[in-house]
Amino acid sequence: MPTQVNGRAVTPFQGVGKFIPQARKAAPPLRSCAQYPADGNKVAPSLVQALRRAGLRDGMTISSHHHFRDGDLVSAQIFASAKELGVRDLVWFPSAVFPAHAPLLAHLDSGLIHHIEGSLNGPIGRYASQGKMRGMAVLRSHGGRYRAIQDGDVRVDIAIIAAPAADAFGNCSGVGGRAACGPLGFALADAQYADHVIAVTDTLVPFPCVPWHIQGNYVDQVVVVDQVGDPAKIVSGTTQITKSPDHLLIAEYAARFVRDAGIMRDGFSFQAGAGGTSLAFTIFLGAMMRDAKIKARFIRGGSTRYLVELLEQGLCDYILDGQSFDLDGVRSLRDNPRHLPTSPFTSYNYHGKGNFAALLDCVVLGATEIDLDFNANVVSHSDGYLLHGIGGWQDALFSRCTILTAPSFRDRVPIIRDRVTTLCGPGELIDVVVTERGIAINPRRQDLFDALRDSKLPLRTLVELKAEAEAICGGAPQPARTSEQTIGVVTWVDGTIIDRVQRVGE
Amino acid sequence: MTNQASAGTRGADVRSDCWVSVEQTDHAPTIAIKSKVAALYGDSIRATIAATLTALDASDLSVTLDDNGALPYTLMARVEAAVKRLRPDNARVCLPDINPATQYATTRERLRRTRLYLPGNTPKFFVNAGLRQPDAIILDLEDSVAPDEKDAAQILVRNALRAVNFYGAEKMVRVNPLPRGLDDARALIPHGVHTFLIPKVEDADEVRAMDLVIASEAKQSPRDLGIASSHPSTSQQNDAAPLRTLLAMTRPEIFLIPIIESARGVLRAFEIASASPRVVALAIGLEDYAKDIGAERTAEGRESLWARSQIVNAARAAGVTPLGSVFGDVADETGLRAFVRDARALGFEGIGCLHPRQVQIAHAAFAPTPEEIERACRIVQAFEEARARGAGVVALDGKMIDAPVVERARRTIRLARAMERLPEEWEPRVRDVS
Structure with missing residues (x-):
């Protein structure tokens, strides 16, 4: 693990909630209105x-x-x-x-x-992964970026x-x-x-x-x-629901999990993004809330038409919105006093005196890989390439029930691995993994097992899901060929370094 | 004389499939691999291609692969299709290992409420098709497969029958209209198909022809199928021997479902449904039927009411299950529920699905209501009590109950049990009358 990143000394990951630096926040230069x-x-x-x-x-x-x-x-x-x-x-x-x-x-x-x-994805992630960028890529979450500015990193x-x-x-x-x-x-x-x-x-x-x-x-x-x-x-004119049968099934399982585990109850809160599965989750959960006459206190967006519908139909009191994904989201933010803008400071900030993410009853997030201890990757693919940003993913892991949704394999890429290619989120913060072939609950959450005792949901272990996916894919994948050269680091929300990213060797 | 051929699909939108080109060259054969999953399965892909060529006795060919995450059974099928397009006389086949999870049986009586159509040349839909628990999946070789891909689809479907776990769904294959369908059947019979759907049937002889093919294939000991494995470490003999034993001992019966899609077919429906003891159900295809009679399709299906009723009547007369058509608008849940209620009211016991999401909605709509279940239980209860008493006449709430009513009540109870609306162990409690 590198000790220097772009000329700055860094601290390795100490464990969740362990790193409490003592200092004063960075500050901009003093200005006076007489100068303007x-x-x-x-x-x-x-x-x-x-x-x-x-x-x-x-x-x-x-x-x-x-x-x-x-x-x-x-x-x-x-x-x-x-x-x-x-x-x-x-x-x-x-x-x-x-x-x-x-x-x-x-x-x-x-x-x-x-x-x-910052987080790199798409063509820029590929460029950095091939070792073409001069400095090191420093991947941070939305909350981590706010913190890095306050720390003076x-x-x-x-x-x-x-x-x-x-x-x-x-x-x-x-x-x-x-x-x-x-x-x-x-x-x-x-x-x-x-x-x-x-x-x-x-x-x-x-x-x-x-x-x-x-x-x-x-x-x-x-x-x-x-x-x-x-x-x-x-923003898109209207947000489209995914047609992918697999995403829909996973989303439906996730929504049923939230209902059957008793998380869906009057006054609860949740966060789900605008990705295919998350959006479908919101739609399924919204229908279940409507049927059961349950009202949420607040929902954290990414707002979309579907969140706005829940607000307008009286199924939640407030939308706390980090970004709007469609025109309905923008309109509602502009016109509805119960639809409020938020920032990484209010939602995610490590140096804030608390933040909203930890108040959420549940959050639904994606992942590119998950290991048998529930550790997860969200930035790189199994071939080693950086292809996704962290976004608010790390910050949202602090919700009371963190649900990762992912297919057990994509095409021929198993998602549950012995070891994730890049560690982004520690398994102790990840409570549930929902796949199309079953739902794995983190053994740390006996309360969730108890709550699901009478549910018809397919509960499996990660070991079982991994074995089934690998059988379909034709065996365990061969080890990735990466170079020893570090091209980037993944920062944990507190500023410590949780993993490094290696150059893809080809 | 061409020296190159290809099979499969490639392009930015392709998933879980690959494109394979084989070429006869002057130099030593090569295998060139471009794959989205090369970092994870590059070695395995190379081994699978080499083993497939060996099994096909085609190791002299050079292979170029453009892969978007094809599973091994698909990769093998694409290589085989390309080789056979180059060398149509090559009669060898290369079969993936039988996945033990695919070895389950079906029965004549099982529920067939939903049959999920899967385009036979589009492998990405196969592996997860069973997850929604449709009563049946249909690997379709007919309308969803382009005319010049029929050969490749047949090979792919054959491999899928052996390798893909459909999680208990009855494995149906819709063959092409006869006579091509007979060739489809011959190619697929030894590989675990449960039921053939025969499209556009207009004559009972078509059903009899399929019956004959099944009977004669079943009589043959399994051909030496030139079995190769997706894992090069497994030898041919290791795989083939238990397969032969298995087939010889337990070769299950193969069923038939004719699909009526024309005016002529409707008129001969009873004859068609009674043409073979293998027929378990009779289905109707409305799109072609409407075209055939020169009608326009309406939302409420006025133009096909007579035909649908004819099919139900013919099926019941022949003692087989009447199955309704597909509901095409996959986004319209309300419309689907109404469609199923309508089909059920006419006497149909199943529909076709085009999207996995339709499956559970259709099952729920086919489920008997609590009132129907309660009444069915009371009818059977009353019937059993009367029989125990030796009474000739059964009455419930002052009304006579005759045999068909009891039979329908039993069917409701069967359905309720299967859908977990009634405990599996429910039996009429016959009071001691001695």
């Missing part, structure tokens, strides 16, 4: 000008958020502008990367970008906040404009802690721009560009 225009107009003529005024120079760290998902048009403009200024060796610190960011690989090749700090020199709508003072809203995307919580730490903050919008509105998901009091400059995002790729 008296009329509140912070608009700069261009992104190039704004970066120049921000003092962009070699080796600086530039951050951005991912609320525009695969429709992000701002990141490309940031680095095109930086290129004009002739700088090198920048560190990009996004809250997540998407396939749309693949063109930025050219800047990694050219030396404009030295490395990317990452000092953001310039934060770029892409805003669907903004005013000249810098107030940013996620629900106005052409690129309306919902909350802007992933940019909050950047706004609060960066040395310099630039808001970028294509929809400049007169003061005040409300609801101000990011307050202009954090913002140094405002830049207006032609387009910040491709609406079609930011």
